[in-house]
Amino acid sequence: xxxxxxxxxxxxxxxxxxxxxxxxxxxxxxxxxxxxxxxxxxxxxxxxxxxxxxxxxxxxxxxxxxxxxxxxxxxxxxxxxxxxxxxxxxxxxxxxxxxxxxxxxxxxxxxxxxxxxxxxxxxxxxxxxxxxxxxxxxxxxxxxxxxxxxxxxxxxxxxxxxxxxxxxxxxxxxxxxxxxxxxxxxxxxxxxxxxxxxxxxxxxxxxxxxxxxxxxxxxxxxxxxxxxxxxxxxxxxxxxxxxxxxxxxxxxxxxxxxxxxxxxxxxxxxxxxxxxxxxxxxxxxxxxxxxxxxxxxxxxxxxxxxxxxxxxxxxxxxxxxxxxxxxxxxxxxxxxxxxxxxxxxx
Amino acid sequence: xxxxxxxxxxxxxxxxxxxxxxxxxxxxxxxxxxxxxxxxxxxxxxxxxxxxxxxxxxxxxxxxxxxxxxxxxxxxxxxxxxxxxxxxxxxxxxxxxxxxxxxxxxxxxxxxxxxxxxxxxxxxxxxxxxxxxxxxxxxxxxxxxxxxxxxxxxxxxxxxxxxxxxxxxxxxxxxxxxxxxxxxxxxxxxxxxxxxxxxxxxxxxxxxxxxxxxxxxxxxxxxxxxxxxxxxxxxxxxxxxxxxxxxxxxxxxxxxxxxxxxxxxxxxxxxxxxxxxxxxxxxxxxxxxxxxxxxxxxxxxxxxxxxxxxxxxxxxxxxxxx
Numbered sequence: 293x294x295x296x297x298x299x300x301x302x303x304x305x306x307x308x309x310x311x312x313x314x315x316x317x318x319x320x321x322x323x324x325x326x327x328x329x330x331x332x333x334x335x336x337x338x339x340x341x342x343x344x345x346x347x348x349x350x351x352x353x354x355x356x357x358x359x360x361x362x363x364x365x366x367x368x369x370x371x372x373x374x375x376x377x378x379x380x381x382x383x384x385x386x387x388x389x390x391x392x393x394x395x396x397x398x399x400x401x402x403x404x405x406x407x408x409x410x411x412x413x414x415x416x417x418x419x420x421x422x423x424x425x426x427x428x429x430x431x432x433x434x435x436x437x438x439x440x441x442x443x444x445x446x447x448x449x450x451x452x453x454x455x456x457x458x459x460x461x462x463x464x465x466x467x468x469x470x471x472x473x474x475x476x477x478x479x480x481x482x483x484x485x486x487x488x489x490x491x492x493x494x495x496x497x498x499x500x501x502x503x504x505x506x507x508x509x510x511x512x513x514x515x516x517x518x519x520x521x522x523x524x525x526x527x528x529x530x531x532x533x534x535x536x537x538x539x540x541x542x543x544x545x546x547x548x549x550x551x552x553x554x555x556x557x558x559x560x561x562x563x564x565x566x567x568x569x570x571x572x573x574x575x576x577x578x579x580x581x582x583x584x585x586x587x588x589x590x591x592x593x594x595x596x597x598x599x600x601x602x603x604x605x606x607x608x609x610x611x612x613x614x615x616x617x618x619x620x621x622x623x624x625x626x627x628x629x630x631x632x633x634x635x636x637x638x
Numbered sequence: 639x640x641x642x643x644x645x646x647x648x649x650x651x652x653x654x655x656x657x658x659x660x661x662x663x664x665x666x667x668x669x670x671x672x673x674x675x676x677x678x679x680x681x682x683x684x685x686x687x688x689x690x691x692x693x694x695x696x697x698x699x700x701x702x703x704x705x706x707x708x709x710x711x712x713x714x715x716x717x718x719x720x721x722x723x724x725x726x727x728x729x730x731x732x733x734x735x736x737x738x739x740x741x742x743x744x745x746x747x748x749x750x751x752x753x754x755x756x757x758x759x760x761x762x763x764x765x766x767x768x769x770x771x772x773x774x775x776x777x778x779x780x781x782x783x784x785x786x787x788x789x790x791x792x793x794x795x796x797x798x799x800x801x802x803x804x805x806x807x808x809x810x811x812x813x814x815x816x817x818x819x820x821x822x823x824x825x826x827x828x829x830x831x832x833x834x835x836x837x838x839x840x841x842x843x844x845x846x847x848x849x850x851x852x853x854x855x856x857x858x859x860x861x862x863x864x865x866x867x868x869x870x871x872x873x874x875x876x877x878x879x880x881x882x883x884x885x886x887x888x889x890x891x892x893x894x895x896x897x898x899x900x901x902x903x904x905x906x907x908x909x910x911x912x913x914x915x916x917x918x919x920x921x922x923x924x925x926x927x928x929x930x931x932x933x934x935x936x937x938x939x940x941x942x943x944x945x946x947x948x949x950x951x952x953x954x955x956x957x958x959x960x
Contacts, residue, residue, distance in 0.1 A: 428945070432939065432942075435933070443930075596772065597766060600769055601762075603758065603761065
């Protein structure tokens with residue numbers, strides 16, 4: 293029992309189950325899944341499908357946060373990647389041709405890798421604080437996305453392009469398979485190779501890791517590239533889902549949602565430890581919360597207030613001084629000597 | 639050395655501003671006039687006020703992401719109280735200023751006492767403030783109150799034919815007070831000291847807790863004041879007002895030569911940081927063929943340049959020290 297309780301996935305999973313249970317009690321057909329035209333429909337499938345881009349971005353973000361970094365530019369990268377691939381598809385003569393779509397996606401992913409590399413170089417080589425280094429691309433990135441789309445919303449009319457965002461495979465949305473693939477690669481990469489250990493050690497102490505023979509620079513470069521790539525794939529999913537690219541609004545607030553998902557998943561913002569599965573649960577919690585709020589008829593605008601409270605509570609629980617204050621409250625009766633003498637004000 | 643190294647970023651900023659202004663004047667007819675500068679101030683008065691608050695936060699080594707949301711919340715509360723509840727402006731304005739300051743105090747207290755990163759706390763503050771806007775209304779509330787419309791249209795005549803709005807005067811007063819606060823009061827000195835090293839300030843017996851919380855209170859207050867000015871400017875309350883303003887503000891402060899690691903910076907530089915952002919927009923609108931998204935790209939590039947410059951300067955300093 294204690295093993296389950298102490299497991300790092302316990303709290304995120306408990307919150308998710310509680311949310312789902314609440315939904316089930318509120319509307320008993322929440323769990324019902326219907327098959328229509330060989331495709332599954334239902335709230336659970338929707339949560340997975342709409343949560344897919346967030347899960348992808350959060351996977352990348354987890355790796356970055358594990359190295360004590362942060363990537364604010366993911367939202368912009370989502371917009372840029374969607375914009376570029378839609379632009380290439382929309383300018384092709386035959387929009388349905390598979391080779392055109394593959395070229396477009398390839399180009400978008402290459403660009404995302406490039407953007408990730410840029411962030412990585414600023415952090416690892418120039419030694420700029422991650423928040424600031426990625427802020428540059430966050431500000432400029434929106435501009436770049438609008439430059440690509442010329443400030444318009446580019447729409448594409450291509451079944452092949454819509455495949456990953458809207459079509460079904462084995463009666464499940466394709467986006468779920470994309471997430472699963474990326475997650476499995478990330479898990480193998482970090483848990484079955486030494487890379488995961490390198491990331492954690494660079495996160496706890498970059499200088500000591502360097503002295504221990506780990507190439508910190510390469511590790512940091514790599515995590516930012518991964519994060520860029522994940523955001524790029526998410527951008528493809530988002531734009532494919534609606535068959536259009538909007539440089540202004542695509543991926544707006546993704547950076548914040550992703551950071552929230554990572555934090556809920558139990559990864560500390562201080563680096564050195566990360567839980568990919570926790571992050572996935574965190575992203576699912578956020579998506580379920582949004583769905584719940586829509587379902588029970590609270591105006592969706594309040595989502596932001598709820599999110600604010602969730603962020604605060606999670607961060608306070610992670611904060612050591614907050615826990616100490618709580619514990620002190622409990623202990624004061626037994627150990628009065630431990631109380632601090634109140635400071636004299638002037 | 640001719641100029642003290644700590645003044646280099648600020649000198650670069652002012653030179654850049656002058657260069658841009660001269661370039662604009664040569665390239666476009668009608669650019670070289672006092673009114674263009676006055677317009678810069680009119681259009682960026684609210685940004686200037688927010689940036690002043692943000693400068694204090696960044697100098698103290700923190701960051702405040704909630705400023706844009708607090709502006710939106712201020713416009714929303716003012717609009718709904720004045721238009722829908724019919725409250726008089728002379729009660730509403732102090733009230734919104736108080737709300738802004740209280741939000742800031744709350745965030746400052748959490749940051750200091752629970753040692754949560756400022757980035758996260760103010761992010762939560764941003765969610766909260768934006769969310770509260772939508773709780774009030776998801777529609778735009780237009781303001782028709784005579785006091786607000788008079789404030790919006792009132793023109794203060796200056797030299798020659800030029801004029802500025804009341805907001806500009808408020809912003810300039812804020813800048814003047816901020817310069818006094820930063821350089822001539824113990825509060826200002828404490829802010830610089832904490833930004834330099836919080837540990838040392840604590841050991842020196844400076845009131846770290848009080849100063850840190852006050853800094854965020856000040857930033858909250860400035861955001862609310864900017865919100866009031868923004869209400870004069872837009873004459874409406876809307877939950878999507880000033881989206882992304884926090885980034886513009888941080889960019890302005892950094893371009894103004896404030897070090898993001900804290901401890902170094904000038905309100906005077908922030909003033910020019912804001913003016914540079916304004917002049918980029920003006921040049922782009924004078925050019926006519928360039929679209930507004932170039933503003934973001936140019937600001938991003940400038941931000942990058944200044945951060946690298948800071949890095950270069952502080953790296954040099956480190957070598958000198960050892």
